[in-house]
Amino acid sequence: MDPHLSSLALLVRCSVIALALAFACAPKYVIPHDGLYDSQLPAVTAESRRVFDRLFAATVKVTWTPEYRTTHYHHDLDRKGKPFSDPASPTGFRLLRGEAGIVISRDAHSVVGSGVLIARRATGTGLDAGVVLTVAHVVTAPDTMRSYLWDEQGQPTGVLTSISVKTSDFVFITGRGGVHAGAAVRKVDREQDLALLTASIPATTGALEDFSFRVGDSSALDWGTLTYLLGYPHGQAQLTWGIVSPGAREGDFQVAATVNLGYSGGPVIAIRDGLPNVELVGLCKWASTNNIRYIAPNDMLGEGVRMTPRLIEETVVKEARQIEYGTAFVVPINVIRKFVLGAREVFAEKGIDVLNYPSLRGWGF
16 A cells, blocks of 8 residues: 555544544533523423423413403494484484394403412312412403494594493313313402412312422523423413513513413423523513504405495404514512412412412412
8 A cells, every 4th residue: 555545544534533532522511500590491301391291280271251241332323424412312322223223242252371370289179279370461351341433533432332341250270181170360460460360170180280399589580591481372382482681670571582372371480500490480471562453344245356335435444463572571470479478368268378388388488
């Protein structure tokens, strides 16, 4: 063999070995055990699956359905679309004659969000007592709502067209395994957007577990801290993640995460010194939304129908809500902790001592 070729082969072989050793000895990212919240995504392992399975065992879908009795007023309008004055009318304007003037309907709609089962106590009656933490706007709405006639410029007038009065409501929680349990709204703080529910959970149900992880400190979150958000968008259990941006006040923060309707009330989780050290640092409140008004034709029109002057007159202005993805607003845990401690009477009704119950000891009361 040519000695020059032999030397070249030896050089290539040594280079390959050196490169392999370099990769083997290269430092890998290791989450530092510094007592701070982590800013890196952990690897997907059997341990991470166990952690998130336990988190979802305590994360529930919350479905709230209010029912309303609505009185609709149909007015007699002139050619310009304005009603005639009538002091004897319940709205102060002339209604259509007969049954067409006032129509009564019963309406119901459902709001779906998420919540955290923070306590569950066996009662020996076949139904365990549970307490669920969620956000207030998922389980509350005005008792009375009014609608008014819109003028040609698209502005509301003082002419009442309908009034809706809430007659009843009901709420239930659903676990990841599909287990349902009836619940009731027991305490609400609309200013902080927080609510507590009490639930009656079938004692044989093991799929719903109380939250058994640590409760964190939202004031210790910093720029770039990693958080996970759990919820039920479209009614399905789902996980997303994002990084923290601290708010103007100590403890307030937002998360750069893609959240949808159904995440409201779900837990926001941070990791301290790697898994399984997860901590509850807040509840997802909402994402930014825009209300968009648009002109819509009659819903009964088929595709390709030519718009005639009569059909154009039947168009109406509708309003839709559009989500601005990218920012999730959060109720921080430091606010939640005060709310829970101030609701001790709700827990006491279920035989739960906030200061001594096992799943609540980590709240730092």
